[in-house]
Amino acid sequence: MESQLAFITICIASASSPGPGMLAVLSNSLNQNMQRTIPVILGISTGLLLASILSNSWLLTLVHTNALAYQVMTGLCSSYIIYLGCRAIYYSTSQALIESRSYGYKSGVLISLLNPKTIVFFGALFPLFVKSEQYFALQAALLTLELVVITLSIHLLLSLATEKVARFLKRYVVTINRLTGLLFIALGLSGLMLQV
Template structure:
């Protein structure tokens, strides 16, 4: 029971902590309503499920067998997050920003799947909660579902709250786009440093 509560606390902290997925939800929610933000939210959830599948199969083996392979994977993922930040900054003053167009389901999947934080959760923390016995698959599926459901709920609540004040936030959209871009770049750089 203690392990379960600890895992739920980690899921909540992960979903609430600033990261590329949360930034995409916030940015999309400012520019669009909850209904138009749902595709990116479901994309993030799908990306988490794919990351779990990868982590519980070959990714976990790569991480444990080669520190260098894990480092390269982290750099590639960090590079993608930094690229998104550069793209948001490049179009920050334009009428056609990523945020103005809206993040898509595909963006949500990629953001989640290539997020270094996701790699840490599934590659480093997940094995602490999954027993290496005959129940491995059952525990993996259950823990993944818990993480996905908690992330979905948190992102929907955040999007709903922002939807209520988006009219105010739209007046500052260039500044918000610049901050979002810089945060994405900062998260990408952090992945290279850590």
């Protein structure tokens, strides 16, 4: 029971902490509305499911046992997050451009799947909560389901709250999107710096 509570607490903290997924949800909710943010939230959840499958299979086993493979994977993931930051800054030049650009389902999947935090979560922390190798797949599936439901719930609540205050923040939307872009770039650069 204590380990279950610890896992839920870690899931809540992870889903609530700033990261590419949260930034995408905030950005979409601010620039669009909750209805147009739901695809990115569902994409993030799908990406978490895929990351779980990969982390419990040979691919991430290879990445975790081969330092070079891990560095290449982290570099690619960090580069994608930097790309998202540059994209956010590029499209933040005017209200019209901001409203025409949003994150969708595919972006959500990639954000989640290529997020170094997700790789670390599943690769390093996740195995701590699997009791034994017996029924490993069932335990992994249940833990993944808990993480996805918690993340989905937090992102929906975040989107709803952001949509409610968005009308007050609309006059600052260009600045907010530039800051979002800079945060994406900082997250990506921190991932690259950890490799050095």
